[in-house]
Amino acid sequence: MPALHELQAAMSRAILTGDARPIGRHIEVIGADPSNRLSIYRNNTFVSLTDALMATFPAVVRIVDERFFRYMAHTFIAARPPREPILSNYGAELVSFVGSFEPCRSLPYLSDLARLEWAINEAGLESIEPELPVAALAQIAPDVLAAGSVRLQPSLRLIVSRWPVLAIWQANQPKSTTEQPTLERSATRVLIRRKGNGVAMDLHTAARARLLHSLRQGAAVEVAMMAAVIRDPHFSITGELLSFFAEDLVTGLTAAEPQN
Amino acid sequence: MIGTLSVCGSSGIGLRHPHVGEMRQRRPLVGFLEVHPENYMHTGPGLDDLEDLRLSYPLSLHSVGLSLASAEGICREHLNKFNRLANKLQPRLVSAHLAWSMSEGVYLNDLLPLPYNTESLDVVASNVDHAQQVLGRRLLIENLSAYLALSGSRMTEAEFLGELVRLTGCGLLLDVNNVYVSAHNLSFVALEYFNQLPQGAIGEIHLAGHAINQTPDGAVLIDDHGSRVPEAVWQLYAEAVSRFGQHPTLIEWDADLPALDVLIGEARMADQIAAASLEGGHHACAA
Numbered sequence: 001m002p003a004l005h006e007l008q009a010a011m012s013r014a015i016l017t018g019d020a021r022p023i024g025r026h027i028e029v030i031g032a033d034p035s036n037r038l039s040i041y042r043n044n045t046f047v048s049l050t051d052a053l054m055a056t057f058p059a060v061v062r063i064v065d066e067r068f069f070r071y072m073a074h075t076f077i078a079a080r081p082p083r084e085p086i087l088s089n090y091g092a093e094l095v096s097f098v099g100s101f102e103p104c105r106s107l108p109y110l111s112d113l114a115r116l117e118w119a120i121n122e123a124g125l126e127s128i129e130p131e132l133p134v135a136a137l138a139q140i141a142p143d144v145l146a147a148g149s150v151r152l153q154p155s156l157r158l159i160v161s162r163w164p165v166l167a168i169w170q171a172n173q174p175k176s177t178t179e180q181p182t183l184e185r186s187a188t189r190v191l192i193r194r195k196g197n198g199v200a201m202d203l204h205t206a207a208r209a210r211l212l213h214s215l216r217q218g219a220a221v222e223v224a225m226m227a228a229v230i231r232d233p234h235f236s237i238t239g240e241l242l243s244f245f246a247e248d249l250v251t252g253l254t255a256a257e258p259q260n
Numbered sequence: 261m262i263g264t265l266s267v268c269g270s271s272g273i274g275l276r277h278p279h280v281g282e283m284r285q286r287r288p289l290v291g292f293l294e295v296h297p298e299n300y301m302h303t304g305p306g307l308d309d310l311e312d313l314r315l316s317y318p319l320s321l322h323s324v325g326l327s328l329a330s331a332e333g334i335c336r337e338h339l340n341k342f343n344r345l346a347n348k349l350q351p352r353l354v355s356a357h358l359a360w361s362m363s364e365g366v367y368l369n370d371l372l373p374l375p376y377n378t379e380s381l382d383v384v385a386s387n388v389d390h391a392q393q394v395l396g397r398r399l400l401i402e403n404l405s406a407y408l409a410l411s412g413s414r415m416t417e418a419e420f421l422g423e424l425v426r427l428t429g430c431g432l433l434l435d436v437n438n439v440y441v442s443a444h445n446l447s448f449v450a451l452e453y454f455n456q457l458p459q460g461a462i463g464e465i466h467l468a469g470h471a472i473n474q475t476p477d478g479a480v481l482i483d484d485h486g487s488r489v490p491e492a493v494w495q496l497y498a499e500a501v502s503r504f505g506q507h508p509t510l511i512e513w514d515a516d517l518p519a520l521d522v523l524i525g526e527a528r529m530a531d532q533i534a535a536a537s538l539e540g541g542h543h544a545c546a547a
Contacts, residue, residue, distance in 0.1 A: 001412045004379050005331035005363075011372065011410075012363035028409045030447045032477035037408040037445075040482065044370040052369075082367040085298050085325020085338055127303035197305040 002026070015042045016078050049077050052087040053094060057117045059172040060098070060110060072101060088125055092118055109163035109183065116165050116190060119157035123192045123199045126155035131248035137241075144255045146222040150215045151252035152244070155194035158204075158213055166190045166203060193249070207232035211240060220256065271509040271527040271534075272320065279520045280309045287316050288520070290527055292352065294320040294510050300349075301341045310349065320353035320464070320510070321346055322433075325367070328387045328401070329360035329374045339394050346395055353464055353508065355400035355433045356391070358384065358421065371404050375412035376420040384420075385427040392428065400463045402433035405441040405470075405483035417442075418456035431463035434504070436497045437489070437512075441470050441481040450496055454503055462504045467497060467530060468512040486515030489526060497530065498537040506534045 002010065007026060014023040020035035027034035050073040054061050061069045076097050082090040095118055098104055099111030131153075140148070159165065165188050167181040189209035191202050204212070207228040214224035225237050244250050270291030275283065283293075293313060300307050310319070323342060326334055346354060359371035374380045392399055401424060403417060415423070421432055434457070443450040469487030473480045489497075489511070497509075511526040 003331070004374070004383055007375070007410065007412075008331055008360055008363040008372075012366055012368060015368055015370075016366070026411045028411050029407075029445075032475075032480075034408060036475060036477060037480070040407045040480065041368075041370055041372060045368045048369050082369065083365055084335065085327070085361065085367050085369075086301050086341075087298070087369065088302060125302035125304040194304070 011038075014038060015045055016081060018042060046074055046077055049082065049087075049090065050074065053077075053091050056088075056091045056121045057094065057114055058174075059117055059169050060114050062172040063107065063110065063113070063168075064104070068103075072098070072103070075101070088121065091121070094118070109161070109165060109168060112159070112161040112163055112165045113168055116159050116161075116169055116192070119159050119190075119192045120199050120201075123155040123157050123194045126153075126194055128155065128194055129153060129251040132245070132250045132252055134242065134245040136253055137245070140253055140255060145253065146225075147220050147256035149218055149220055149254045149256075150224075150241075150244075150250055151254065152212070152216055152249050153193055153251055155192075155199070156212070156216055156249065157192040158209055158216070159188075159190045159192065160209065161188045161190075162186075164188055166201060169201075205232065207235040208240060211235075211237075212244075271511065271530040272317075273523045273527050274322075274510060274512045274514070275310075275313070276514065276517055277306070278517055279523070280306075280313075282520050284309060284312060286520075288524055290317065290524060292318040292320055292508060292510075294322050294353075294512075296324050297321045297342050297345050298323065298325045300345055314349055318353075319349055319351040320355065320508070321349065321351040322402075323354075323356040324371070325361060326356040326391060327360045327362040327367075328356055328391065329358060329372075329380065329384050330362050330387070331360075331383050332363065334387050334391060335362065339391060343394050343396075346397065353400060354395060354397050355402055355464060357402045357404055358417070358424075359404045373404060373406045373408065373410060375410040376417055377412055377414040381420060381423055381427070385424055388424065388428040388430050392430065398429065398431055398463075400431040400433040402435050402466065403438050403442075405435070405438040405445075405481075407445050407480065407482075409446050416448075416453070416456055418453045422456065422458040422461075425458050425461045430461075432457065432461045433464045433466060434462050434500060434507075435466035435468075436500055437466065437468040437470055437493050438483060440493050440496055441483045444479075444481045451499065454500065457504075459504075462507055465497070465500060465507050465509040466512055467493060467509060467526070469493075484515050485512045488522075489529070494529070494533055498533050501534045501537040502540060506538060509534065 010023045014020050020038045024034045029037050050070055053073050076094055080093045095114045098114045104110050162185045164181045164186050171178045171180045189204045191204050192199055210231050211224050211228035214227045228235050272292035273290050275293040275295050357371050361368050439450050439453050467489045468485045469489055471482040471484045473482050509530045511523055513523055
């Protein structure tokens with residue numbers, strides 16, 4: 001008789017691979033084939049995890065259709081099963097999986113669409129922090145602000161794609177009346193954030209996306225500004241910063257530590 | 261007293277996402293609400309809804325991911341998240357399953373069976389101890405629905421649960437539908453299972469519907485929580501109430517979720533059946 005951890009490891013592998021042989025002799029059922037009974041557990045695992053993935057990636061499901069998605073999800077689950085019990089955290093790796101899944105090769109934008117849906121999932125699970133009023137800017141000296149950092153809403157996510165990924169997403173919503181966009185390469189930057197009980201998404205210029213990205217990474221304001229201006233010399237830093245306040249994106253300002 | 265509800269004779273329902281808006285709006289009379297903590301471990305809008313509903317209803321947290329029978333121990337991080345949530349929501353009841361879902365770091369999202377022997381008892385008792393210490397609460401442990409048994413058992417599941425109660429001081433969540441399903445699938449007698457359960461340990465009862473799958477080996481009952489409680493399970497529930505007294509009873513429904521009123525109707529039915537069962541005996545309300 002194997003030790004409990006060996007038995008559990010063998011049963012876990014049998015569920016993921018569908019090969020019941022290593023565990024079959026440890027299964028006792030009166031009048032039934034052990035592998036048939038084991039397949040009930042295998043089915044529970046794959047169906048419930050596929051359902052969880054379908055809930056997270058609905059636009060991908062619509063594009064490839066449910067039958068194909070279930071087939072792809074099955075391959076994915078067997079290769080990359082969850083590592084924790086919170087199912088809303090499961091599926092991050094599907095983004096790269098879709099990108100390398102041979103049957104999806106004819107849909108080069110699919111991986112970016114999955115990345116967008118994963119960002120929507122993540123943003124929707126974050127809290128909304130109290131926004132900082134714009135008056136806070138007046139309390140901080142410009143040079144201190146320049147060397148300091150800006151804290152943004154934790155739900156903020158940024159997706160950069162070579163494809164019109166937001167338009168593709170919009171065309172694949174359940175009640176969408178918009179047509180599938182022409183699939184020509186066009187650089188797209190989508191900002192995603194939680195708003196109320198849902199998420200809001202906007203398209204952004206390269207400079208604005210760069211600024212937000214740098215700030216989100218914790219860069220000093222002046223460093224983030226430089227990164228943005230390189231992409232657009234006419235970029236209005238003050239205007240952008242004020243617009244972040246107007247959109248309730250800013251939750252804190254941190255002055256730089258005084259240098260000795 | 262920890263582990264019991266003050267509401268007597270008013271059954272509860274499992275709160276599922278499509279019903280949340282209607283629950284918040286109507287606030288219908290139900291004894292308590294039960295949720296899976298795994299669905300509320302983020303700070304998203306779901307938690308706001310629950311914080312609002314707990315102003316109107318006692319809450320029960322019913323873990324599906326604790327994996328108390330894992331030989332490799334329970335995930336510390338998950339337990340800590342569970343504890344933070346329990347501290348925030350102050351549930352009246354906290355429960356988990358006599359099952360495992362994790363092995364070698366992989367989570368299978370199902371409640372898997374174990375052999376019942378001294379080795380597995382040590383494992384589960386140690387995990388339950390650990391969980392109760394971190395949570396600072398008495399856990400109710402639920403009997404699982406099974407489709408197969410594993411070799412190496414030296415006692416029955418009910419005897420195992422009795423030992424677990426003795427060793428850890430945990431309580432039991434008696435899932436009557438699971439007893440019915442397992443008894444059919446594993447060829448044992450449900451009433452004998454009841455006979456072997458420890459007296460005084462039950463703190464909650466679960467009821468649900470199951471599916472019947474016809475296979476070449478005969479019918480297999482699948483615990484799918486996808487229909488009304490069938491007559492045979494109601495009968496077993498009446499028997500459980502007459503033996504163990506009335507306890508907070510929950511209607512679980514996950515697949516093919518019906519209108520909220522259907523769920524509430526099932527909860528009222530549980531109240532009526534428990535009341536009728538008690539009229540035949542002399543059990544006091546457990547709360």
